[in-house]
Amino acid sequence: MLLDQNIRKWLINFFGSNVRFDEPMSKHTYYKIGGPAEAFVTPGSFEQLTELVSWSEEKNIPYIVIGDGSNLLVRDKGIQGIVIVLTKCLDKVSRIKSENESVIITAMAGVRTQTLCRFAIEKGLSGMNFALGIPGTVGGAIMMNAGTSLGSISDILESVNVLPSSGPVLKIEKDDIDFSYRNLSWKNEMIIPGNGDPIILEGFFRLGMSDTLQLKKEADIILKKKNESQPTKMPGAGCFFKNPPSGKTAGQLIDMAGLKGARVGGAEISAKHANFIVNTGNASASEILSLMQLVQETVFHKFNINLLPEVKIVGI
Numbered sequence: 166m167l168l169d170q171n172i173r174k175w176l177i178n179f180f181g182s183n184v185r186f187d188e189p190m191s192k193h194t195y196y197k198i199g200g201p202a203e204a205f206v207t208p209g210s211f212e213q214l215t216e217l218v219s220w221s222e223e224k225n226i227p228y229i230v231i232g233d234g235s236n237l238l239v240r241d242k243g244i245q246g247i248v249i250v251l252t253k254c255l256d257k258v259s260r261i262k263s264e265n266e267s268v269i270i271t272a273m274a275g276v277r278t279q280t281l282c283r284f285a286i287e288k289g290l291s292g293m294n295f296a297l298g299i300p301g302t303v304g305g306a307i308m309m310n311a312g313t314s315l316g317s318i319s320d321i322l323e324s325v326n327v328l329p330s331s332g333p334v335l336k337i338e339k340d341d342i343d344f345s346y347r348n349l350s351w352k353n354e355m356i357i358p359g360n361g362d363p364i365i366l367e368g369f370f371r372l373g374m375s376d377t378l379q380l381k382k383e384a385d386i387i388l389k390k391k392n393e394s395q396p397t398k399m400p401g402a403g404c405f406f407k408n409p410p411s412g413k414t415a416g417q418l419i420d421m422a423g424l425k426g427a428r429v430g431g432a433e434i435s436a437k438h439a440n441f442i443v444n445t446g447n448a449s450a451s452e453i454l455s456l457m458q459l460v461q462e463t464v465f466h467k468f469n470i471n472l473l474p475e476v477k478i479v480g481i
């Protein structure tokens with residue numbers, strides 16, 4: 166345990182009902198899995214967030230910012246330190262300006278990606294439909310460079326505002342961000358003071374001008390296809406493994422290895438989409454991880470390919 170009574174007192178005084186202790190992370194992940202977070206804080210304002218970050222740094226308390234937990238597997242013994250969620254304090258999306266043939270909009274990190282998609286459709290702005298059906302928040306989507314075969318966040322992102330672990334808010338332009346498949350890293354880490362990854366506060370996106378009716382038609386087709394091909398109703402975290410850089414997709418390799426339907430306890434490889442490891446009811450994180458290992462070993466043995474998880478695995 167890292168948080169003693171004094172620390173807990175400070176958190177209660179400062180955050181009141183916005184802090185919970187020993188909060189089961191199974192309540193905050195799409196997997197419905199995960200041991201307790203020592204403290205779970207939902208800051209009510211940007212000022213509360215900055216105060217929490219500088220106080221945690223000063224006291225040397227680890228913290229992690231999460232979105233909706235739709236790409237997260239929390240281990241069974243939970244998370245030491247503080248889990249921070251931004252959905253209360255950073256929840257605005259707005260149009261900033263028109264530029265030539267495009268429009269710049271901003272969405273704060275706590276906004277749901279689907280809210281941003283709907284906003285774009287309602288305003289007749291194109292470029293966001295690729296993200297239809299991707300759960301989670303804008304912060305999580307930027308961090309994961311979320312996307313589909315139709316596009317990804319890096320196609321439309323112009324810049325981000327981040328909060329480093331020390332110092333003021335920084336604006337980072339797209340040129341200073343290295344985007345790769347379902348991943349983001351900062352090109353020049355020296356420009357970001359403090360330790361570790363900064364917190365993403367908001368993204369600025371460049372969208373095209375289109376027509377709401379046309380975008381809605383496109384949206385219906387995209388969502389229908391997603392629901393038909395993925396087990397979206399089962400607790401899980403989307404595609405578990407990253408696709409290898411070339412050749413077959415992770416799902417195809419797992420299918421060819423004969424692993425569809427394979428189980429460890431309550432963890433199962435979906436029969437609908439082989440790259441989904443789902444929780445059939447009462448799976449533990451360690452069962453999901455054992456199944457992950459079984460997939461990795463089998464695929465490596467058969468095809469000499471090392472599958473890497475796309476899902477972020479956190480906790481102890």
Ligand SMILES: Cc1cc2nc3c(=O)[nH]c(=O)nc-3n(C[C@H](O)[C@H](O)[C@H](O)COP(=O)(O)OP(=O)(O)OC[C@H]3O[C@@H](n4cnc5c(N)ncnc54)[C@H](O)[C@@H]3O)c2cc1C
Pocket residue numbers: 195229230231232233234235236237251274298299300301302303304305306307308309310311312313347363364365366396397401402403404477
């Ligand atoms: C049914 C289903 C379908 C899915 N389909 C897709 C898909 O088609 N394409 C796709 O790319 N993904 C897909 N996913 C995965 C997931 O929805 C995306 O990765 C999503 O963008 C994650 O957002 P989140 O807010 O839930 O992030 P979380 O899962 O909460 O966090 C993901 C990572 O981002 C970090 N993070 C979150 N917010 C911040 C922030 N503000 N600052 C710094 N770090 C932050 C977290 O620490 C963590 O490391 C799917 C998941 C499910 C369950």
